[in-house]
Amino acid sequence: MSALHDHLRARLLAACQSLGIDAAVAAPLLRLDPPKNRDHGDVAFGAFQLAKAVGKAPPALAAELAAAVAADAVIESAAAAGPFVNFRFRRDALARDVLGAIQRGDAPYGRSTKGGEVVCIDFSSPNIAKPFHIGHMRSTVIGNALCRIWRHLGATVHGINHLGDWGMPFAKMMTAYMRWGSETELHQSPMRYMFELYKRYSREAKDDPALDEAAAKHFQALESGEDNQERRMWQLLRDESLKAFQGPYARLGVTFDHVTGESFFEDKMAGAMQRVTAAGVLEESDGAEVVWLKELGIKEPCILRKRDGTTLYHTRDLAAVFFRESAYRPTRILYVVGAEQKLHFDQLKGVLTKMKEPVAQAVEHVPFGLVLSRTEEGKWEKFASRAGNAVFLDEILDEAVAKVREVIRQKNPDLPDADAVAEQVGVSAIVFNDLKNSRIKDVKFDWDAMLTFEGETGPYVQYACARLSSILRKAEAPVPDVAAVDCAVLADAERVLLTMMDFGSAVQRAAEQSEPSCVTGHAIALAGEIHSYLRDHYVVGQEPRVRDARLVLVDCARKLLTTGLGLLGIAAPERM
RNA sequence: GCGCCCGUAGCUCAAUUGGAUAGAGCGCCAGACUACGGAUCUGGAGGUUGGAGGUUCAAUUCCUCCCGGGCGUGCCA
CATH class of the missing domain: 1.10.1810 (Anti-sigma factor AsiA)
Structure with missing residues (x-):
């Protein structure tokens, strides 16, 4: 994950061997985690599983391991605490490693160049018979974030807008x-x-x-x-x-690699049906053609052709799977679609499984919760705007932007390009709010909380970026290379550095779990740490040795926050 | 009825997939430099993790049952 972790793992492995533990046994069990409480150390190793494997008591093993890992140029200390071994990195090594990687744009802070995954992400997919409203936003922003996250990890991504233009x-x-x-x-x-x-x-x-x-x-x-x-x-x-949808898409910063709606599969359904028939899983039922999935624990059959001979949603989705399989060779096909459609995707995957199609295991539904708004009585129900029932996304974005414009007028009346910034900040407040929590949770759209822009919000993170940019503008020196600064003076920035170090695992988790909130959470945490740091640590006016080191820190924090926001599809303004 | 999801501080949510003293924001209370952005920061109060069992050295996390809420459940998507 990082050079520091690799080094630590190697030292730990050597320590195991010195204790007579087979490397092959130890290696897979050497999981390094951030400690629950950062006061314990920078990285922790819980000795539970390894202890079990070698037949020792965890605290005893932890003590032996701690004793066997001597300090070196990177590791400052290894201390046993019950069944845990807590490690601390030397502060200068920590700073040099993290900031150097960020400055160079190395993975995981920068985009990875390797990664074998080919990921199809089916998202947004509005029904063209209906307006683009707040309900479409979740799929759109979650899918957009997942596209960006997977690309960052080096995957080949096919972002697909499966328009509802048929049926x-x-x-x-x-x-x-x-x-x-x-x-x-x-x-x-x-x-x-x-x-x-x-x-x-x-x-x-x-x-x-x-x-x-x-x-x-x-x-x-x-x-x-x-x-x-x-x-x-x-x-x-x-x-x-389609013309009309370009409005919201442009505002949300969303693009697609393929706009292939349901209609695109019109001429591909016959082939798909043949394939289902050839697999011998299609049955007649009440005049319809269906696939029964009872043996897979699904009671309702998947209907592929109606009594009147026409096709359904399922038929087109099945044709789409086959098309994507041959056109893109995906390792994953993600469907960013509301949780209420779980049965549909269980059935889709079920049919493919019953057909013994290998692509079945690539199909994965990425469900999410509803958008709710608060009623007069304080209860939560399906979203309605404050005015009434008009739920056009544009109106919601407009309201947020108008509010930002007002805040700017109060706090930063001389801001150049205020309208453009208000657009960026207002839209991002809505987007960020949508990506803040686990996607399966309903989004509770609380206008009052949303429009104060305080605390864990998009503007909070953007504000941190703007503040850092401001410091860089006012600094009387350019940002030096990490190699040219004395990293030891950044010992006081350990919390910032350790939070930066978490970035890689946050992005990794976000991809593995299709959970952009991991990235959102990291951005909030890093913004918080840098805000706290800046309170007592000035950059401008410090002696050059201190100033230069802090300039690197500030620049890297700004870079990493910008990257994180970028993964969420959110811009980071220089001023706001 | 059946299936799935959710339930953690007054409110909205975390807890890196079973690990150390359950953490944040909002709200409330008390505070902050005549220096880099106060859309910020510091401190405080606030918890029987819906309930009862079980598995485990260890459970917010896994299993069973119950309670509450939501979603879905044959020719819509």
């Missing part, structure tokens, strides 16, 4: 438009207009079953593949939606 929801939209729509109004404000049509359809369909029947007919006509009215309508509505 019944779209057919309903089409039906509404064909009945009541006007092209002039559509072009004026496509998303809002479509939203109106959508609402009208929902209202009227309640009392008029003929609407849904008409929609089903239109979908059949669309799926017939003929060049008809439905197809032209589909093209028009799809184009307009």
Whole structure:
């Protein structure tokens, strides 16, 4: 993970051998962790498992190991504390190693050049029959962060926008438009207009079953593949939606490697169905074609073709898996989709498993919780804006940006480019909030807390970056190379350095668990440590030896925070 | 009914996958340099980790049951 850790592990392994423990036994058990309490040391080794393997009591083994690891140029001390061995690095070595790696852009602080994973990430995937609202944001920002995190680790990433541009929801939209729509109004404000049509359809369909029947007919006509009215309508509505989506995507800093919606798989479903049939797992049930998954513990069958002959979500997702498998050769296919669709992805994976397709093990659902807002009575329920039911993402971002603009007017009235900065900070506050907690948790959207920008927020981390940038601007010297400074003077920055050292494992965990909050948490922690450090440690005006060392520290902190925010899709302004 | 998820300080969440004295932010109380950004920092109060069993040297974490909340459950996505 770092040169320091490698060195420590080697010393520990040698110590094991000196105690007569077989290296092959010891090596896999030498896990180094940050201690629960940093006062104990920089790195800890819990001797439990190794002790069991060699038949000793953990505290006794820990004591022997501590005694067998003598101090050297890197290790300051090794001390047993019960069943743990706590190690401390020499402060100058710690600073030199961490800051040097950050300055050079070495992994894990910089982007890794090696990494064999090929990761498909299916995210955002809005339904083009509906407006881009707050509910779409979670998949979008989580997926975006995962793309960036995996790329940082050296993986080949395919970010895919699997647009909902096919199927019944779209057919309903089409039906509404064909009945009541006007092209002039559509072009004026496509998303809002479509939203109106959508609402009208929902209202009227309640009392008029003929609407849904008409929609089903239109979908059949669309799926017939003929060049008809439905197809032209589909093209028009799809184009307009895609254009409109560029707004939120640009604001959120999101890009895709492939925009292949459900419609893209229109001509690939027949092949997929053949493959399912050939595997001998397709069965007829009530006129539909299904795959039963009872032996995999799933009671509901996966329906691949409806009684009326048309396809479903599952059919297209299955075709998509096969397409991605042959086009990208992925080691993982991640679906960043709400937790309420767990069954769907269990079924998808189940069908592939039953077909004995190796790609089954690559398929992984990355679920997340809902977005909730607080009601008058203080209860949490599905998100509604403060005004009422308009839930367009743009409006939410606008409100956050407006609030930031006000804060800037109060605190930094002379800021150049204030509008651009307000946009960056406001949008990032919303994004950061979404990525702050474990993704499976519902996001509780508390406007009052969100718009104060104090504490664990995006602006808090950005503020740290701006403050560090400010110091670098005011310093009367350029940032030197680590090799040219006296790292011993950074002994007082140990907390900052140790937090920096955690960056690699945070990013690694974020990828392994598909959990961007690991990165968010690290950014908050590092921002907090550097803020605390700056309180009592000045840079400007110090004697050159101290100033230069601190300049390196400040510069590296700024770099690493910027990298962390970048992994989350968030910009780090120089001033705010 | 069945399946899955969640339950930790007043509120919102952590706890690096089973390890040391369960930590942060908000809120509350008390404070901070006539020097680099106060969107900050320092200190304090606040806990039977929903409940009961079990496994383990060790449980917020794993198992069983119960309680509370959410989501899903055959032709929507």
